[in-house]
Amino acid sequence: xxxxxxxGAGPAGIRAAETLAxxxxxxxxxxxxxxxxxxxxxxxxxGFTRPPTxxxxxxxxxxxxxxxxxxxxxxxxxxxxxxxxxxxxxxxxVLHVLGPVGLLPCPxxxxxxxxxxxxxxxxxxxxxxPGVFSLGAAQIALKAQGVALGRRIVLAGSGPLLTxxxxxxxxxxxxxxxxxxxxxxxxxARALPLLAARPVVTLxxxxxxxxxxxxxxxxxxxERIEADGDGPTAxxxxxxxxRARETPCDAVALGxxxxxxxxxxxxxGARLVHDPLWSQWRPGADPMGxxxxxxxxxxxxxxxxxxxxxxxxxxxxAIACLQDLGLPHPAPDLxxxxxxxxxxxxLARAFPYPAAGVAALPDSAVICRCEGITAGALRESAAHGGxxxxxxxxxxxxxxxxxxxxYCQIAVTEILAAAxxxxxxxxxxxxxxxxxxxxxxxxxxxxPAPSQTILPSGRR
Amino acid sequence: MxxxxxxxxxxxxxxxxFTLDGSPFQALAGDTVLTAVLxxxxxxRAGDAGPERRAGFxxxxxxxxxxxxxxxxxxxxxxxxxxxxxxxxLSQPPESWP
Numbered sequence: 112x113x114x115x116x117x118x119g120a121g122p123a124g125i126r127a128a129e130t131l132a133x134x135x136x137x138x139x140x141x142x143x144x145x146x147x148x149x150x151x152x153x154x155x156x157x158g159f160t161r162p163p164t165x166x167x168x169x170x171x172x173x174x175x176x177x178x179x180x181x182x183x184x185x186x187x188x189x190x191x192x193x194x195x196x197x198x199x200x201x202x203x204x205v206l207h208v209l210g211p212v213g214l215l216p217c218p219x220x221x222x223x224x225x226x227x228x229x230x231x232x233x234x235x236x237x238x239x240x241p242g243v244f245s246l247g248a249a250q251i252a253l254k255a256q257g258v259a260l261g262r263r264i265v266l267a268g269s270g271p272l273l274t275x276x277x278x279x280x281x282x283x284x285x286x287x288x289x290x291x292x293x294x295x296x297x298x299x300a301r302a303l304p305l306l307a308a309r310p311v312v313t314l315x316x317x318x319x320x321x322x323x324x325x326x327x328x329x330x331x332x333x334e335r336i337e338a339d340g341d342g343p344t345a346x347x348x349x350x351x352x353x354r355a356r357e358t359p360c361d362a363v364a365l366g367x368x369x370x371x372x373x374x375x376x377x378x379x380g381a382r383l384v385h386d387p388l389w390s391q392w393r394p395g396a397d398p399m400g401x402x403x404x405x406x407x408x409x410x411x412x413x414x415x416x417x418x419x420x421x422x423x424x425x426x427x428x429a430i431a432c433l434q435d436l437g438l439p440h441p442a443p444d445l446x447x448x449x450x451x452x453x454x455x456x457x458l459a460r461a462f463p464y465p466a467a468g469v470a471a472l473p474d475s476a477v478i479c480r481c482e483g484i485t486a487g488a489l490r491e492s493a494a495h496g497g498x499x500x501x502x503x504x505x506x507x508x509x510x511x512x513x514x515x516x517x518y519c520q521i522a523v524t525e526i527l528a529a530a531x532x533x534x535x536x537x538x539x540x541x542x543x544x545x546x547x548x549x550x551x552x553x554x555x556x557x558x559p560a561p562s563q564t565i566l567p568s569g570r571r
Numbered sequence: 572m573x574x575x576x577x578x579x580x581x582x583x584x585x586x587x588x589f590t591l592d593g594s595p596f597q598a599l600a601g602d603t604v605l606t607a608v609l610x611x612x613x614x615x616r617a618g619d620a621g622p623e624r625r626a627g628f629x630x631x632x633x634x635x636x637x638x639x640x641x642x643x644x645x646x647x648x649x650x651x652x653x654x655x656x657x658x659x660x661l662s663q664p665p666e667s668w669p
Contacts (some may be wrong), residue, residue: 143632143651150631156601156653159581195651197632229633241614241626242575248630256606257581283579342575342626362575372633410642445615480628481636483620512620513635518628549635 113436116141116206116217118375119200121149122173122412122418125181126425127223132189134433134440139191139565141198147181149227150247151418154178155255166254167313168279170418172329177422191567200545201378207545208565214554217565219498221405221432224376225425225470230366231284231391232518233268233293233469235346236335236476238365239483245518246366251275259285261362263359265346267291267333269462270368271316277326289358290323291348293367294462295330305457327442329489333470336363352499368462371520372412388456389415390464391521392540398445399431400424407432408492415459420451469522470529478526479519481512489523490530492550498531500539513549516541549562574610575626589658598654605630605637605649608660615639615649616662624662640664 115131120142131138140147146154152167153173163171184190196210206217232246237243244252244260246268252258252274263286266277277290306313320327330351337345345359360487370391377383381394381402393414396402400409410421410429423444433440469497472478474487484507492506500523503509509523510516516523527538584599592626598607604626608615614624616639627637630650637649640661647660 144654155581158584158601160583161580229629229631239618239621239623241624244627245629245634247629251630252576252606254603255577256576256603258576258578258606258610261575262577285577285579315594339621340624342632477621483618514628514633514637517633529643548632549638549648553645 112136112146113187114139115221115223115432116219116372117223117225117414117420118142118206119149119227119410120181120192120194120383121225121227121410121421121427121429122152122177123227123412124149124223124225125177126422127225127429128190129180129186130426130429130441131432132184137189137191138223140198141193141206141441143150143290144195145164145194145516147192147194148174148178148423150251150568152177153251153255155257159257161257164287173418174424184376188343191565194414197548198375199376199550202545209548209550209554212563213557214550214565215565217357221407221436221480223407223409223432224377224379224412225410225421225427226372226375226412227410228369228371228415230272230544231368231370231464232365233335233366233465234472234476234478234480234522235267235369236473237338237343238336238363239335239477240338240342242338242361243336243363243365246272246276248362250279251387253279253283253285259283260364262286263288263360263362264362264364265289265291265343265358265360266347266364267293267331267346267547268366269294269465271458271462272366272368274316274320274323277323281323287326288360291298291331291333291346291371292327292329292462293331293333293465293468295351299329302457302461304374308453308457317377333382365555368458368463368478369411369415371415371518372517374543374547375400375517376408376412378545378547379403381406381408385540387535390458390525390535392467392560393558398427398448399443400428401431401435405435414452414455416448416451416455420448420455423448423451435524464521466525466535469525472526478522479509479512481514481519482508484509486526489526493527498527498538499535500527500541503527504541510541515544515547573613574605575613576609578610587654587656589654589656589660591660602654603650604647604652604654604660606617606659607654608639608649612662614662617654
């Protein structure tokens with residue numbers, strides 16, 4: 112039987128697994144989570160008691176359906192689920208997977224990557240302080256652990272998650288000090304015709320925001336996070352009319368919509384293209400998700416369509432895989448995806464990346480928070496060695512730290528481009544390197560026995 | 572020391588005891604190491620690229636900001652590792668570390 116491996120068990124990975132299982136294949140599903148669901152439909156650990164409606168709101172039925180679908184496939188032995196496992200490298204048709212028992216090779220014939228997205232970040236001076244988190248972190252803390260990140264939390268950035276997280280935190284009784292959106296109301300209003308592609312979702316978002324009242328401010332400029340050794344004490348910002356404001360706080364959560372997680376796609380050979388609408392590099396693929404020989408992408412890691420789009424894209428990628436294998440497959444439905452593309456374009460225009468603000472950050476601002484590299488050091492490197500992302504990384508260490516550039520490289524690109532008068536695409540992209548996750552040396556020293564190779568249980 | 576994180580829900584779980592830098596603390600079963608530490612402390616570890624201490628950032632295993640030391644044993648990614656009874660955590664490298 113053909114060895115198909117799926118990486119990621121969020122909405123895209125789950126629907127891809129279901130589609131392959133229905134066609135009689137037994138895919139391996141590798142996921143970092145202890146329980147399948149991904150981030151947006153993330154499940155708390157066993158023994159937690161809040162009901163799905165409290166965790167997932169209007170999307171509870173979808174979450175329950177996905178979790179049930181996946182758990183059923185596992186219970187029936189129709190998929191080989193590998194939880195708490197990270198793909199650290201891909202080479203010559205083999206995934207190298209770090210899991211509970213160590214580093215194991217996982218050969219594949221076809222690979223479906225459903226790696227999702229992270230928050231898209233823009234540095235704010237002072238964001239290296241402990242107590243500054245991503246917006247997604249605020250949601251994960253609440254959903255998966257029942258905790259708030261602080262007593263007075265400022266949520267800042269832009270995108271649909273900003274309003275959603277604020278509403279969820281308020282409903283749970285957290286102290287939200289301010290909800291600061293860098294997107295001007297005008298840009299948001301101009302995107303409404305595109306956002307009308309999903310009227311219910313748009314109205315739900317607007318109603319949620321209305322309930323935030325004066326906590327929500329649009330068109331703000333974030334100036335700096337004041338912190339003592341203990342963490343943030345205040346966020347300084349300017350309102351839409353330019354007036355200086357200060358919000359005392361003990362936690363800040365930042366995020367500007369999402370960034371496709373493309374590390375494994377690049378290691379697997381996908382071609383990445385800079386997309387100015389999304390201010391990020393995105394993998395190229397056909398409408399079904401084909402991104403190379405035997406390589407398929409689905410979900411937010413391919414295109415930021417959100418959870419509903421991810422379910423559809425997961426099915427499509429699996430259908431493409433079945434088509435290419437010459438196996439019977441359900442008819443692909445591309446129609447709904449077009450409507451979601453229209454809506455996603457609206458979101459990208461309504462909540463843009465604050466590129467001009469990032470480009471204008473002072474030399475003293477830390478951009479790479481892992482390595483503590485400032486905007487000034489990046490500009491100096493560009494002056495010495497040219498505005499090429501990998502060269503600047505080598506010279507300055509910007510983007511070379513623990514997160515491997517996931518949270519700074521968009522800002523680095525904007526800063527290099529602005530400093531040298533080129534387009535962000537011309538500054539290039541920091542090349543993805545293996546290992547994609549930290550890998551203990553001890554795991555590499557142990558030679559796995561052949562019996563420990565991950566093979567689909569249905570292999571014949 | 573007041574913790575950074577505030578518990579809003581799921582407070583009825585069984586207690587789990589662990590130590591941080593030798594001092595005893597209590598968490599709840601099902602907490603991640605990050606939740607366990609930060610409901611009692613302000614940060615997870617000393618910084619390695621500046622004066623700022625670190626308290627995690629993404630909570631989804633992508634940023635690697637939250638790795639924490641143990642007195643005897645491998646480092647842990649605090650946001651994705653469940654706390655276990657008797658864990659002996661360190662906010663700085665053990666003295667034996669070169």
